[in-house]
Amino acid sequence: MVFMADQFDFFSRRCAWVNGPIIVGSGPSGLAVAASLKEHGVPFVILERSDCIASLWQKRTYDRLKLHLPKQFCQLPNFLPGGLPEYPTRSSSARFNQSVQSARYDETSGLWRVRTVGTGAEAGNRSHEMEYIGRWLVVATGENAEKVVPELEGLGEFGGDVTHACDYKSGEAYRGKRVLVVGCGNSGMELCLDLCDHDAFPAMVVRESVHVLPREVLGKSTFELAVTLMKWLPLWLVDKILLVLAWLVLGSISKYGLRRPSTGPLELKNTQGRTPVLDIGALGKIRSGDIKVVPGIKRFSPGRVELADGQVLDIDSVVLATGYRSNVPQWLQRCDFFSKDGFPKTPFPNGWKGQSGLYAVGFTRRGLSGASSDAVKAAKDIGRMWREETKPAKRPVACHRRCISQI
Numbered sequence: 001m002v003f004m005a006d007q008f009d010f011f012s013r014r015c016a017w018v019n020g021p022i023i024v025g026s027g028p029s030g031l032a033v034a035a036s037l038k039e040h041g042v043p044f045v046i047l048e049r050s051d052c053i054a055s056l057w058q059k060r061t062y063d064r065l066k067l068h069l070p071k072q073f074c075q076l077p078n079f080l081p082g083g084l085p086e087y088p089t090r091s092s093s094a095r096f097n098q099s100v101q102s103a104r105y106d107e108t109s110g111l112w113r114v115r116t117v118g119t120g121a122e123a124g125n126r127s128h129e130m131e132y133i134g135r136w137l138v139v140a141t142g143e144n145a146e147k148v149v150p151e152l153e154g155l156g157e158f159g160g161d162v163t164h165a166c167d168y169k170s171g172e173a174y175r176g177k178r179v180l181v182v183g184c185g186n187s188g189m190e191l192c193l194d195l196c197d198h199d200a201f202p203a204m205v206v207r208e209s210v211h212v213l214p215r216e217v218l219g220k221s222t223f224e225l226a227v228t229l230m231k232w233l234p235l236w237l238v239d240k241i242l243l244v245l246a247w248l249v250l251g252s253i254s255k256y257g258l259r260r261p262s263t264g265p266l267e268l269k270n271t272q273g274r275t276p277v278l279d280i281g282a283l284g285k286i287r288s289g290d291i292k293v294v295p296g297i298k299r300f301s302p303g304r305v306e307l308a309d310g311q312v313l314d315i316d317s318v319v320l321a322t323g324y325r326s327n328v329p330q331w332l333q334r335c336d337f338f339s340k341d342g343f344p345k346t347p348f349p350n351g352w353k354g355q356s357g358l359y360a361v362g363f364t365r366r367g368l369s370g371a372s373s374d375a376v377k378a379a380k381d382i383g384r385m386w387r388e389e390t391k392p393a394k395r396p397v398a399c400h401r402r403c404i405s406q407i
C-alpha cells in the first residue's frame with residue numbers, strides 16, 4: 001500500500017511513504033520483480049521515467065526487431081504479457097514520468113530516500129518533485145539505460161543527419177542514401193540489413209574485432225545449444241565448439257574484414273560484457289557487397305568521413321550503433337555495491353542482493369533469463385522479511401512512519 005502524503009504539498013517536494021519495496025524501472029526486470037512480489041503478497045511501487053512499461057522495447061527499438069533468443073529464454077516469472085501484472089491493492093502501482101534523480105540509504109532511520117522529478121508533460125513542474133521513502137530499494141533500470149555516443153572528431157561539422165540506433169525506426173527514411181553505421185554489434189548488423197532491405201547503401205564501421213555466430217545450427221538455436229553444453233562442459237571448451245560450428249556454418253569471416261577476438265565469445269561476454277553477434281542475414285549481405293565493411297573512423301568533414309586506413313567516403317547520414325550503458329552511478333549515492341560501470345561488483349549469480357535492503361535485478365549480462373533469476377530471488381528475500389516485519393507483535397512499520405512525519 002502507498003500512502004501519498006498530500007499533507008506535505010506545501011513543501012517544494014512531496015513525500016510518500018512506500019509500505020514495501022521501491023522498484024526503479026518498469027522494464028522486464030522491474031515488472032518481473034513486481035509480479036514475483038505479488039506472488040508473495042508484498043505491496044510495492046514502481047518509479048518509471050517514461051510514460052509506459054517496457055519503454056526500451058516500445059520506444060527505443062527499431063521496427064523489425066525480433067528477439068534473437070528462443071522464447072523459453074525470454075520468459076519472465078508470473079508475468080502476463082501485454083500489461084502490468086495484477087497488483088494486490090489499488091494504490092500499489094507504477095508511477096510513470098518519474099525520473100529517479102537520487103537514491104540514498106539513511107543510516108539513522110534505516111530507510112531508502114528516493115527523489116524523483118517529473119518528466120514528459122510534467123517536466124519542470126516543481127509540484128511533480130517527489131521523495132519516496134521505504135525500507136527496500138530494487139534497482140531495475142537496466143544495462144541499456146543510456147545511449148553511448150562516442151566523441152568523434154569533426155562530427156559536428158558533418159552536416160548530414162546523425163541518429164543513434166535507439167532512435168532508428170526503419171530504413172524507409174534512408175532510401176537511396178549512403179549511410180555510415182558506426183558499430184558492428186547486433187544493432188549495427190541488423191540496422192545494416194534493414195538499410196539494404198530499404199535500398200540504402202550502408203557501410204559498417206568495424207574498428208576492432210567481432211564474434212559472429214549463426215543464430216541457428218541445423219535448425220537449433222545456437223544460444224540454446226551453448227546453454228545445454230555449458231551444463232556439462234567448461235566454458236573454454238564450449239567456446240571452441242561454438243567457433244568450430246560457426247566456421248562450418250558461416251565459413252571464414254576474416255576475408256570480409258571481420259576479425260575474431262582472440263578470446264572466445266562466451267568468455268568475452270562474461271568478462272567484458274561484449275555480446276557476440278547472432279547472424280540473421282547481415283553476413284550474406286556483407287558477402288554480396290551490399291554492406292561494405294570499413295575500418296575505424298579518423299574524422300568527419302562536411303558530407304564525408306575519413307577512415308583509419310586513409311580511405312575517404314562520401315556519406316549522407318550516420319547511424320551510431322555504438323551501444324548503451326547503465327545509469328546507476330548517476331543516481332545511486334554512497335553505495336559501493338555497484339561499480340563505476342553501473343553493474344554490481346559481485347558477479348552472477350550473487351549480484352542480486354546488496355546491503356541494507358538494496359536489490360539489483362537485470363544486471364547479469366544474461367538478458368531476460370538473468371533478469372528472471374534475479375527477480376525471483378529478490379522477491380523471495382523481500383517476501384520473507386516482509387512477513388517477519390509485518391507480524392502483529394512487531395512495531396517497525398509504526399516506527400518508520402513516525403520517522404517520516406518528521407521530514
Ligand SMILES: Cc1cc2nc3c(=O)[nH]c(=O)nc-3n(C[C@H](O)[C@H](O)[C@H](O)COP(=O)(O)OP(=O)(O)OC[C@H]3O[C@@H](n4cnc5c(N)ncnc54)[C@H](O)[C@@H]3O)c2cc1C
Nearest residue numbers: 025027028029048049056067068099100141142362367368
Ligand atoms: C535493441 C535491443 C535488443 C535486445 N534484444 C534482447 C533479446 O533478444 N533478448 C534478451 O534477453 N535481451 C535483449 N536485449 C537486452 C534488453 O535490454 C533486456 O533483455 C531487457 O530490456 C532488460 O530489461 P530491464 O528491465 O532490465 O531493462 P530495460 O528494459 O532497459 O528497462 C529499464 C527501465 O528503467 C527505466 N529507467 C532507467 N533509468 C531510470 C531512472 N533514473 N528513473 C526511472 N526509471 C528509469 C527505463 O525507462 C526503462 O523503462 C536487447 C536490448 C536492446 C537495446
Ligand SMILES: NC(=O)c1ccc[n+]([C@@H]2O[C@H](COP(=O)([O-])OP(=O)(O)OC[C@H]3O[C@@H](n4cnc5c(N)ncnc54)[C@H](OP(=O)(O)O)[C@@H]3O)[C@@H](O)[C@H]2O)c1
Nearest residue numbers: 066067068150183184185186187188207208275321322323
Ligand atoms: N534482436 C536482438 O536480440 C538484438 C538486437 C540488437 C541488440 N541486441 C542486444 O542489445 C545490446 C546492445 O547491442 P548493441 O549492438 O546496440 O551494442 P553493443 O553490443 O555494445 O555494440 C556496440 C558497437 O559499437 C562499437 N563502437 C562503440 N564506440 C565506437 C567508436 N567510437 N567507433 C567505432 N565503433 C564503436 C563497438 O565496437 P567495440 O566492440 O570495438 O567496442 C561495438 O561494435 C546487446 O546485448 C545486444 O545483444 C539484441
